[in-house]
Amino acid sequence: MSNEPSVITSAAAISGPRARADRWLAYGDAMRVLGVAAVLVVHTCDMLLFTGPVGRPNWWIANFIDAAGRWAVPIFIMLSGALLLDPSREQTPMQFYRRRLSRLGVAVVFWSAFFMLFAVYYTKWASTGWDTPGSIWKDLLAGAPYVHLHFVIRLGGLYLITPMLRVYVRHASLRLRAQMVIGILGLAVANSIATCWLGTKPSAFVILWPFLGFYLAGNVLREVTVTRKLVAWSCAGFVLCVAGMALGTGWLIPSSQVKPQPYPSLDMMLYDFLSPLRVGMSIFAWFILAYVFGRMSPASRMQRLFKWLAPLTLGIYLVHPLFREPLWIYVYSNYNIPLLRECVFDRPNVWIGLPATVLLIGLASTALTYVIRRIPGLRQIVG
Secondary structure (H helix, E strand, O other), X not given: OOOOOOOOOOXXXXXXXXXXXXXXXXXXXXHHHHHHHHHXXXXXXXXXXXXXXOOOHHHHHHHHHHHHOOOHHHXXXXXXXXXXXXXXXXXXXXXXXXHHHHHHHHHHHHHHHHHHHHHHHHOOOOOOOOOOOOOOHHHHHOOOOOHHHHHHHHHHHHHHHHHHHHHHHHHOOHHHHHHHHHHHHHHHHXXXXXXXXXXXXXXXXXXXXXXXXXXXXXXXXXXOOOOHHHXXXXXXXXXXXXXXXXXXXXXXXXXXXXXXXXOOOOOOHHHOOOOHHHHHHHHHHHHHHHHHHHOOOOOOHHHHHHHHHHHHHHHHHHHXXXXXXXXXXXXXXXXXXXXXHOOOOOOOOHHHHHHHHHHHHHHHHHHHHHHHOOOOOOHHHHO
16 A cells, blocks of 8 residues: 555544554545655755845745745654554564665665765765765764755664554553653754754764654644644644744844855754744644545545555655756756756746746656666665
């Protein structure tokens, strides 16, 4: 089944007794596909957001669109926790590790090596090379050998402790689990503010812990019955979080700066994964998507499309920089491809350029992932 548990996966919200692990997840595929689409939008907007100039109309438009998609990575973590922490799943720890970590491990090793080479020799966005104090090895130790790979490294860490967490979930009441989620997310939010204030980065060995709250939250949220009233409040909350994130970020960036300081910084504090606004936005997005797609017939055309696309989502996530970066470097910045240079990012205007760029990256990434999954011996590198 397309929403059989995977690196980017999900679970249905339920009330009452815990459901069987093999049930069809009514909105799982939709969350995965829309989540990876949101990632493509966010990472495209990032190219304008982080290069400035801050304060211009196009920057503000990219800022608001970027903020509106920041629920995606947290919801992927919650979706994984919603399913993989289901105590009704009968697996020994070794069975779990063989199935999960073997697949994810291949992807982590391959793409880490690939994108480290990519950053040094192609984009040249790595610090200075391999043998200096500021070399790309520091990025690897920070758990981000390339900017988007932090996700799979964090998830790999969460996989390591999943068998132990299942024991806790099996014996803890829903109230106790909810209290633990609130406590862990509260500490993670405080840590997010502190690290942005101090400008410090964690290492690859501890970056899983701030995401533990999201992982456990999925297990709790799956047991919430989503009502129309809850969805209405969630829509209002989501809009307020987007506005607060975009407007607050514009206010936090000093007027003397041409572009924001990279993470971790006060400039981008509200964009951090564990900022209070981003935590709230992700939970609101969960309720909205669960309500809309949990009620949709599995036989509908949209659900069938989601079911077909869902197995490709991890691969799309992993390979999309292979198309975003050339569009930015060789088309947008250097104007080397006349047929494309006038219709990417914010050309001829941001309302045409951004959608066109996202579409190009999305179609190319989907096609490449589809092909890789059909080549013997390569399937594992895209999940």
